[in-house]
Amino acid sequence: KAGVTQTPRYLIKTRGQQVTLSCSPISGHRSVSWYQQTPGQGLQFLFEYFSETQRNKGNFPGRFSGRQFSNSRSEMNVSTLELGDSALYLCASSKDTGLGSTEAFFGQGTRLTVV
Amino acid sequence: AQTVTQSQPEMSVQEAETVTLSCTYDTSESDYYLFWYKQPPSRQMILVIRQEAYKQQNATENRFSVNFQKAAKSFSLKISDSQLGDAAMYFCAYRSYSGNTPLVFGKGTRLSVIA
Numbered sequence: 001k002a003g004v005t006q007t008p009r010y011l012i013k014t015r016g017q018q019v020t021l022s023c024s025p026i027s028g029h030r031s032v033s034w035y036q037q038t039p040g041q042g043l044q045f046l047f048e049y050f051s052e053t054q055r056n057k058g059n060f061p062g063r064f065s066g067r068q069f070s071n072s073r074s075e076m077n078v079s080t081l082e083l084g085d086s087a088l089y090l091c092a093s094s095k096d097t098g099l100g101s102t103e104a105f106f107g108q109g110t111r112l113t114v115v
Numbered sequence: 116a117q118t119v120t121q122s123q124p125e126m127s128v129q130e131a132e133t134v135t136l137s138c139t140y141d142t143s144e145s146d147y148y149l150f151w152y153k154q155p156p157s158r159q160m161i162l163v164i165r166q167e168a169y170k171q172q173n174a175t176e177n178r179f180s181v182n183f184q185k186a187a188k189s190f191s192l193k194i195s196d197s198q199l200g201d202a203a204m205y206f207c208a209y210r211s212y213s214g215n216t217p218l219v220f221g222k223g224t225r226l227s228v229i230a
Contacts, residue, residue, distance in 0.1 A: 031215075033217055033218070042220065042221075042222045042223060043206065043220040043223075045217045045218070045219075048215070048217055050215065055215050056215065056216065056217050058217070088158060090160060092160070092218075096215075102148055102165070102210070103148070103150055103162050103165050104162075104218055105162065106152075106159060106160035106161075107159070108157070108158055108159045109158050109159070111158075
């Protein structure tokens with residue numbers, strides 16, 4: 001069974017540009033969450049999508065957005081990039097039991113560097 | 116809001132020895148899940164072990180076991196017969212049992228294994 005796949009693995013962007021990251025969850029998983037990981041702030045929750053709807057949202061500015069497609073694949077977009085957006089972005093998928101999700105399975109992450 | 120605290124930023128252990136990583140959490144809920152994740156230098160977060168709060172029996176996965184003290188809101192991870200491959204960042208995480216809420220992570224403990 002294939003795991004969570006994130007593309008691309010590495011990105012270098014310039015301040016002011018925008019970027020789109022992609023995540024394909026484990027087959028059968030309908031919940032996809034995104035996290036930002038930095039040395040200073042640790043793991044911070046961005047948002048979660050379930051059945052194409054945003055179910056939860058973290059405390060990030062509106063420059064961070066996401067969406068989920070009918071096949072559960074998800075994308076996140078960051079517009080007007082800032083130096084502080086440099087981070088490892090992790091995607092996780094969960095098998096929702098109907099009462100909510102349990103454990104999350106993570107992809108290898110996308111390392112974004114903003115210069 | 117729930118919080119997770121890992122009070123040991125760094126730990127080290129001799130190969131083949133046993134080490135215990137600490138985690139405490141704060142919640143007003145009675146039903147929830149607790150997890151330990153491992154993040155090696157490859158960056159991928161790997162689920163190590165899971166504990167449901169309603170289960171009194173401590174979870175065990177091969178060399179990994181937990182000491183779950185619900186009243187004390189403590190959830191420590193014991194690694195027995197430590198191996199070089201156990202060197203990684205370890206994150207404790209919390210998730211509500213009901214409702215659709217994201218994982219809440221601690222700041223992590225960096226474990227070094229000394230040959």
